Amino acid sequence: MTPTVASFPAARLRRTRSTPAIRDLVRENSLGSSDLIWPVFVRDGSGIEEPIPSMPGVVRRSVDKIAEAAVEAQALGIPAICLFPYTDAGLKTEDCAEAWNPDNLTNQAVRAIKAAAPDIAVMTDVALDPYNINGHDGFVVNGEIVNDATVEALVKMTLAQAEAGADIIGPSDMMDGRISAMRNALEQAGHSNVMILSYSAKYASGYYGPFRDAVGASGALNGDKKTYQMDPANSDEAIRLVQRDLSEGADMVMIKPGIAYLDICHRIKSTFGAPTCAYQVSGEYAMIQAAAQNGWIDGEQVMLESLMAFKRAGCDGILTYFAPEVARLLNR
Template sequence: MEFKRHRRLRSSEGMRAMLRETQLSTDDFIYPIFFVEGEGIRQEVPSMPGVYHVSLDYLEAEMQDLVDHHIRSVMVFGVPNHKDEVGSSAYDHNGIVQRAIGMIKEKFPELLVIADTCLCQYTDHGHCGVIKDGDVLNDESLTLLAQTAVSQAQAGADMIAPSNMMDGFVAAIRKGLDEAGFEHISIMSYSVKYASAYYGPFRDAAHSSPQFGDRKTYQMDPANRLEALREAQSDVEEGADFLMVKPALAYLDVLRELKDRFPLPLVAYNVSGEYAMIKAAAQNGWIDEESVVLETLLGMKRAGADLIITYHAKDASRWLNKQR
């Protein structure tokens, strides 16, 4: 009986390395960080071991750590002291995110700074837009989101990453940026953001849980694939420069479809719940953390991601550099 000798191409480490189709690099990683008001704060998030709330007096040390790990990109989230019904701290020129962005660009101009653009961390109700009679108002929310994006660009952000899933959010933000003279600022759209159970630890970190109801009227149903293509198509038409799928691990099929259909850079968000599961299993000695993390991130790249937002970025960078 004749058969193919596929194992010939796996016969040694040198052979496997030569034929490896997908490569992970520290250039692939975007590191999310949570800045908080106050001083002397570097407090670990209970559900996310290794992830911290950081006050601005620790900012320089945190950014230097990223540079030392050869990580080039950071996504900035803010946890404000003041919250109100319209999330005014999100577009306050002296807000926590705006101040953090300004400090990073002043001290580490070589870092690419991406601003998460949403209202949920800043509203007292925890939703991503303006509320009236229990409903999230779409068009009224767009005005505030565009205002937030402009304030982040004015602070020095290199890229705006709107995560709110309002209809027309890319068009509104693009128009707002262009009118304010920021035509050169790119938009990394959370194009396909599912109403996922994997976000729990993030909401712990960002203090952004809804105070009533849920986000299922604007975030996507996890059962839907074709809807994801419609959402991404709208963002392409409205001027997005990057597309994103969030979460990543349970939606690799969607990631692959977007990669095959749209000629834009594609981002996978390796979200907090995915991170926390691996951390918990590793702390219990059930898995080899390094191997599982690198395999997981490699799978996201193989599925089509050009970039990966991940809380594992520093660990993964250290492990990759060790392998060289």
């Protein structure tokens, strides 16, 4: 597009910024409740809402409270809720068998949400780190995170979540070949309508710290995740990864983290035109909250501005811990 602009004073570009009504009329992008996916943390117990210190305003919820949260989200017009388990340390093992236990926390929460709020889509996380005594997304053998054996385990995890009623499978592990394996397994098991939202471009980022606290993985992690998550210096690699995942059967793709990777969001949406999501991760959320609580920024304004940036970059969906707060504001 080549803009055509008359010379001043025929062109006064401030005219279209002169009043709220005119600004609304010419606004290029909009943010609505339907753009949001709400990530929530599930723990054992009953009647529990446990604050997470590094994520002000975010809590771990027992399954019954997760169901209540889903009812709230559905009423606010949020189309999807995403589950992340806080697994008891005694259930974390090297073989990660709790990951595909039909009665693990995630699968209990899926069923509870479906019973309480049937119109909301339930997204699940597929990676071994919440269940792995080593804190990694895959099996660790002689210090190496092995790929193919991990994919076999992720397929079992995927099928258990689909059987529980999950609508969207979210593989966040970054193993090679897992999308094809999951899609084939879902088709063969009769779950052809279960969607895959692949974390196709997930970077080895420092922004994940509070999340690891939230799921209890910080102390367990041995080493780093740089052999399977992406190098933050790379952009073309993200294009190759997205192309591969789409060709293997992913319905939607994810970029993670968010604000620092808006260039990747824009490239992917412009290149493929596929449904594209981004995750405003825990570190991004925590920074906004901390600055707002210290009075350094207007938290509400920056929250909305940060989410509009995702829309401007071309994202169709945004995973954000701000989801219910934003929805309440937009619905006023």
